[in-house]
Amino acid sequence: MEISTRIKITKLLDYQENIAKKIIRIADYVFKKEVPIKFSGFLLSGPPGCGKTEIAKQAAASISMGAPVKIFLLDGSDIASPKWGEAEEKLKKAFTGSAESNHIEKKIIIFDDIESTLMSRDVEISKEWHFSINSVVFHLLDDIDHLNTLVIATTNKPDMVDPALISRLYPIAIPALTKDQLRQFAHYSLENGAFDIETEQVLNSIEAMINEGKIKSLRDIEHEILLKIVEMVSEN
Numbered sequence: 199m200e201i202s203t204r205i206k207i208t209k210l211l212d213y214q215e216n217i218a219k220k221i222i223r224i225a226d227y228v229f230k231k232e233v234p235i236k237f238s239g240f241l242l243s244g245p246p247g248c249g250k251t252e253i254a255k256q257a258a259a260s261i262s263m264g265a266p267v268k269i270f271l272l273d274g275s276d277i278a279s280p281k282w283g284e285a286e287e288k289l290k291k292a293f294t295g296s297a298e299s300n301h302i303e304k305k306i307i308i309f310d311d312i313e314s315t316l317m318s319r320d321v322e323i324s325k326e327w328h329f330s331i332n333s334v335v336f337h338l339l340d341d342i343d344h345l346n347t348l349v350i351a352t353t354n355k356p357d358m359v360d361p362a363l364i365s366r367l368y369p370i371a372i373p374a375l376t377k378d379q380l381r382q383f384a385h386y387s388l389e390n391g392a393f394d395i396e397t398e399q400v401l402n403s404i405e406a407m408i409n410e411g412k413i414k415s416l417r418d419i420e421h422e423i424l425l426k427i428v429e430m431v432s433e434n
């Protein structure tokens with residue numbers, strides 16, 4: 199598990215910014231006003247490579263709670279543990295902090311790709327291990343100190359996530375990216391890449407791929423840009 203104060207600040211695309219703003223507004227209100235309504239956090243769902251993790255990180259980085267905020271990045275690999283009970287312990291530690299620290303700290307837990315950890319009880323492959331993990335997480339969410347702790351979970355596969363978990367978090371669904379959004383990201387990545395070659399040709403070829411529907415995610419764009427740049431550099 200990573201305690202990250204090192205989140206690199208990136209400029210979000212317009213649709214990402216809108217989602218991040220929503221998260222930030224709600225979180226700020228809940229934390230600052232100490233509202234009596236229990237609010238555990240958000241579940242960002244959407245296709246792979248649409249920016250869920252990036253939105254979660256940037257939103258977490260901007261949430262100001264009037265106190266230092268720790269950001270925990272948690273994913274399946276942090277939790278998977280060969281020893282019985284160890285995964286549950288790690289989770290409890292992320293949510294409740296270490297027993298030694300008796301001061302209350304504000305924290306945001308980014309629980310990335312939760313379907314890999316918290317599969318639905320209806321999914322055939324989720325065995326006893328998942329039952330155990332799920333019930334630990336449900337209790338942690340129910341007992342969350344919501345004035346000091348906020349969860350931002352992400353998933354590519356909301357169908358695989360236990361409905362009991364979904365009902366505990368506020369859902370934000372990101373639709374498949376439009377060609378305009380993909381184009382915006384291609385422009386943005388090439389402008390900010392500080393590449394030492396003429397990038398217009400790269401942009402044209404990426405745009406052609408977007409128009410033909412061959413590119414669907416931000417990650418595809420990053421890969422294609424890299425491939426094209428390398429291709430051009432090695433031709434020179």
Ligand SMILES: Nc1ncnc2c1ncn2[C@@H]1O[C@H](COP(=O)(O)OP(=O)(O)O)[C@@H](O)[C@H]1O
Pocket residue numbers: 208209210211214244245246247248249250251252253352416417420
């Ligand atoms: N606003 C942005 N600025 C720079 N890179 C971004 C931005 N949004 C997404 N990315 C990059 O695009 C890729 C896909 O985003 P990511 O958040 O990992 O998607 P998801 O979590 O939905 O699979 C990642 O490499 C990420 O760093």
Ligand SMILES: [Mg+2]
Pocket residue numbers: 250251252310311352
């Ligand atoms: Mg992700």
